[in-house]
Amino acid sequence: MSVPLTIALDAMGGDHGPEIVISGASLSLIHHPDLSFLLFGNEQSISAQLKSHPNVAGRSRIIHTEIAVPMDAKPSQALRKGRWKSSMWLAIEAVKKGEASAIVSAGNTGALMAMSKFCLHALPEIERPAIAAIWPTVDNECIVLDVGANVGADAGQLFSFALMGAAMARALMGIDRPKVGLLNVGVEEIKGLEEIRKASTMLRETELPFEYHGFVEGDDVGQGTVDVVVTEGFSGNIALKTAEGTAKQIGQYLRAAMTRSWLSRIGAFLAQDAFKALKDKMDPRHLNGGIFLGLNGISIKSHGNTDAIGFASAIDLGYDMAKSELVSRITNDLRTFHAAPELQQQRVS
Amino acid sequence: MSVPLTIALDAMGGDHGPEIVISGASLSLIHHPDLSFLLFGNEQSISAQLKSHPNVAGRSRIIHTEIAVPMDAKPSQALRKGRWKSSMWLAIEAVKKGEASAIVSAGNTGALMAMSKFCLHALPEIERPAIAAIWPTVDNECIVLDVGANVGADAGQLFSFALMGAAMARALMGIDRPKVGLLNVGVEEIKGLEEIRKASTMLRETELPFEYHGFVEGDDVGQGTVDVVVTEGFSGNIALKTAEGTAKQIGQYLRAAMTRSWLSRIGAFLAQDAFKALKDKMDPRHLNGGIFLGLNGISIKSHGNTDAIGFASAIDLGYDMAKSELVSRITNDLRTFHAAPELQQQRVS
Incomplete structure (x- = not known):
């Protein structure tokens, strides 16, 4: 498969923000030269980092946002203040709109989970991602x-x-x-x-x-x-x-x-x-990245305090999951294979 | 404190039976020369091992039992077949009767737990050990x-x-x-x-x-x-x-x-x-031994497949717990300190 693949990055997430996100993207581009990025966050901060990473600058588009979800915000707060407009939300939404194949964020786990669920929705067979x-x-x-x-x-x-x-x-x-x-x-x-x-x-x-x-x-x-x-x-x-x-x-x-x-x-x-x-x-750092399974899209959480190598691993994971069409595999398996009716019954009882 | 201290050993417990139990006791005696043992199990097998460990032979008494609790027995089976007469039960009972200050067994965990609860009983304030x-x-x-x-x-x-x-x-x-x-x-x-x-x-x-x-x-x-x-x-x-x-x-x-x-x-x-x-x-092996807390007596479980060094650690733990009067400390704390009444209330509601 050589279809170029776009990943949405929440450039403001994590303890170090754009610095780690952009240098991580730069490393990941070395592994996967066909990648391109949508970078969500403060344009000025992102542009400053892109100067040191021309390979990323050449394969990315910045979408400026004024709002970043704080690392310590409660999920409900994050949703209230960051929905429709924060870098995290817009990066997730890019996946929903089909503009990106995966979203990666090193931001607040609870907020990322809540927003991913809210925006991408769970697969029909899934009660809980x-x-x-x-x-x-x-x-x-x-x-x-x-x-x-x-x-x-x-x-x-x-x-x-x-x-x-x-x-x-x-x-x-x-x-x-x-x-x-x-x-x-x-x-x-x-x-x-x-x-x-x-x-x-x-x-x-x-x-x-x-x-x-x-x-x-x-x-x-x-x-x-x-x-x-x-x-x-x-x-x-x-x-x-x-x-x-x-x-x-x-x-x-x-x-x-x-x-x-x-x-x-x-x-x-x-x-x-x-x-x-x-x-x-x-x-x-080599196995950095938790993936939310059971959603209509690929959403990946990087450790908040990781470095460029760690963030690149999380992007690589998103790349692999997108390339191998994880969501459609899961959707298909959930539809095809399910517990026998008498066992489903047990579950209800 | 130099009051001599007796520990009851289930000589038949564990993957290796008397061999490890007796050589473990021998090592523990080097650490604590004031220890003595009650050895519960097959007299012939125990005596054979005591020949190689004269220090244990000089400070122990054998109580012959025909029955040993199998490592794979279910707790209910073990209780049904081994109560009143197995090496495990009788070793626990020695603690109840005040003949020993602690019991150590490398036998079946479930059986040891069930028998310890059944024989020693939980402390009055304890719902679950x-x-x-x-x-x-x-x-x-x-x-x-x-x-x-x-x-x-x-x-x-x-x-x-x-x-x-x-x-x-x-x-x-x-x-x-x-x-x-x-x-x-x-x-x-x-x-x-x-x-x-x-x-x-x-x-x-x-x-x-x-x-x-x-x-x-x-x-x-x-x-x-x-x-x-x-x-x-x-x-x-x-x-x-x-x-x-x-x-x-x-x-x-x-x-x-x-x-x-x-x-x-x-x-x-x-x-x-x-x-x-x-x-x-x-x-x-240096930290071998789980202790059942909340019972009217000290009952210690050694790993089933440990060696003499590991079993000695479990005996040493029993020794330390007995010397420091763990059970009376716990009993005392449970009586003296308890959640404030309004919190107890919360618990009921």
Whole structure:
């Protein structure tokens, strides 16, 4: 496919605004020279940054906006003050109008979620969109959802998350029949929540475009036991943050250990290539970007405090998702595959 | 305090039975020479192991049992077949009778929980006991509960978990006023579950023997932001397993990185002391042992597949908890400190 692809960027989002957004776009253009951008935000600030990045200047159009959504605004405030006119809203609207294939913002997560839902609408089969994250595994990556769009999920919602996550795995990783697992606790006497058990039954008894693996536990995620891990947003968010925190903590241990004696310092110096490889592998910037699944369009949230490399990863994710026509895949799967009627019944009862 | 202390051991629990239990006891005796043991299980198997560990033989008594609770038995089965007569039950009962100050088992978690509740009973103020784990932090350790005794918890239960966890922190870490946090998700628009918000209000408005820090997120746990992290058992179990899995995963990355070239191999060789220190720091055996809090007695669960070092850690934990009179501290705190009446009211409504 060589159809040129346009991505809408909220240039005012994130802790660093246009500086990181434009330099991220510049890096992403090196990966994908066919990209072009719509840049929403303060024209003066954006133009100033474009001077240092002529490759972006040559492939983008600025849409000036007076209003930017503050990082600490509540979603309701953001909607009230920023709807129809903020850089975030207009960037999302560009996707709705078909002027862009995806929107990327490093702005306020709650506001982005609320505006994306309000503007793009959920797909007809979807009660609740989810945020999917890409999680590094020992050999590869896996997709985890929901990592925080909502608290709690019933069996039917977990079932939809599985369909959407699997469609994303097929699109992003090119796996024909991804393995999907439901996150649960392994302690025998509790066996997890009722809704998770119900979702498991629905997944087991329905013909699906993926392989349902069954339950997985917290330590399976990073081991790559499955390609897609499905859970509700509270535990998903806690798992994601806990893994990030643990990685950071071990990095701190490692640095402390490597500077504890002159011998270990020499060792660390000799093994510096190995440490660089390790650092790369653990670099959260390479997998930056949560994607809102279940909407009529691709909306991607970058970490607010990322740098150009991280923001470029989020743009690259938007590019890949748009190129592989994620939304139509999901729409199609949601229409084609659904829980058997008797299971749907269970859900209602 | 030099009162000799007796610990009851379920010699048949765990993947390796008496071999690990007795060699673990032997190690723990080196740490605490005043310890003595009651060993519950098959006399012949235990005696065979005692031959290699004369220090344990000299400070223990065997109570022969014909029945051991299988690792895969359901709690209800275990209770039906093992009550009054299994090694696990009798070891717990020794605590009830005052013959031992704590029970340690590497056996079936569900069975141990069910039997401990059934035999020792919950403290009068406690609706649901919790499992507390000790979690390594950057500089120290913290206590996390519940890591899997129950799924879900209401505000009042979370409040009790906070009291029990703080009492444990005072007993184990000698902190006068531990900092306690409630695990929550940070995404603005969802702000966590109703019961967590309610628990937060209760904790904020009650006079307490600890400092209530407020909400913490998954990445705060390992950073040591607080001394006690309170959450319900589903997310607590997932967080714990995710952290263990992430640590394992990074260990795998590190090994792969350090063997990728001859230079990195030499570097790793020179820095071997540093790697040993790192390995020690990350060694899960040093913090082995979940403790059931909220019961009339100390019951400790060791990992089922641990080795002698890990099992010794679990015994050491039991020793420390018994010496510091954890149960009477908790009982006292539960009686003295409780949510203000108007908050209790909220809870009922």
